[in-house]
Amino acid sequence: MVDLAVRRPGGRTARIRVAVLEATVSALIEHGYDGLTMERIADRAGVNKTTLYRRWGSRTGLVVDAVESYAAAQADIPDTGDIDEDLRRWARSIHTMLTGKVSGALVRAVFSAGDTAELRHLRQRFWLSRAVLVRPLVERAIIRGQLPPGTNIDEVIRHVGAPLYYRLLVLAEPLSVESADLAAAVTAAAAKAGVFIDKSAHPAHPATVARPKG
Template identity: 45%
Template sequence: MSRTVAESEPLMEQETRLSESQPAAAGTVRPGGRTAKVRRAVLEATEDALAATGFHALNMDHVAASAGVGKTTVYRRWGSPVGLVADLLRDMADRSLPASDTGSLAGDLRANAGLVLKTLTDPRMGAVFRAVIAAAACDEECAEALNGFYRARLEEWAPVIKRGAARGEIPPDTDGLELLRAVSAPLYYRFMITREPLGPEHAEQAVRAALTAAGGGVFTRP
């Protein structure tokens, strides 16, 4: 008979006893084998809980039960709900889709804005992002993890700005990260601050405004 994750936990604990004998910063260990399966189950359960009830109702015991993992493992490995959210953000950064290469800067930025729009308007992922942004607003560890998530995404997309500059579509000394921020910022503002409807027309408007500003040298480095 096959063993469940919970039933395999004693063996998993033996395999990872040295690395987990002291609480580690969430997400600093990249385990394999049974430990990786446990991490995946716990992070999926965390994402489910955030989507359903938000950050402030996130409960370690409930996450452990939903994941089929012993709660002692969850408390030792992640320490707190904040640790769960921080590790989830790092995992989401690792699993994010690569940047597009459409052949034009406008096309690439539209792809970027479309990806942001799809994520924020998805019933499940929109709820997850709203929860982790709320968590980051009240906890420094979550804030650092959220910053790391977006920094990784900006760095992934930075080459599209360099390619656009090489084609002469924008000034060569354009700050790519600032241009990318200008594309997504209006979408996040409507999503998180004003809670206004968010649709394709807003993504297109953000791209056109960012391209116009970049062409005028607004994002050139001093």
């Protein structure tokens, strides 16, 4: 949808892109996704409506581009040497993202924008990019012996984020910091108890409690 092969990237094209994406984000924050009209964005960006359709194709395409360009500011991955603390900090960084003024509005928009193939891909790409960053966090814990070998890393990652997204998007409840800490603690406890061990991958493993530290 978005022009990836820009023939004239310098000057006006880039300037308009910035203006449009900024207008999209600010309009999103003010009026929410349901009040996000193409004309409003065009006016605010000082650009004609036609340009929006030509370059981004649709409202969905605009939101997708805005999110992906904003995701450049990635969360930093903690490494404290303690899996409980690492997971807790990472859960809090998710919390920060979901409750942030800009990032929160963008996340809500992405999940209010419908159920098209393009949006599904965006969501999967987004998760994948973050999972890649977080994976080492869990891997280090396994190497340190804090988590049992055979632990399904991706499932651990999923279970930390799930309760937060669930609360925000499904239950539409306010997100507290405590809920982030809880999600991390629940996942950590289950992981230590060996619940995340992939049965099919490691059939010889006892799959019971493995606690190196009290």
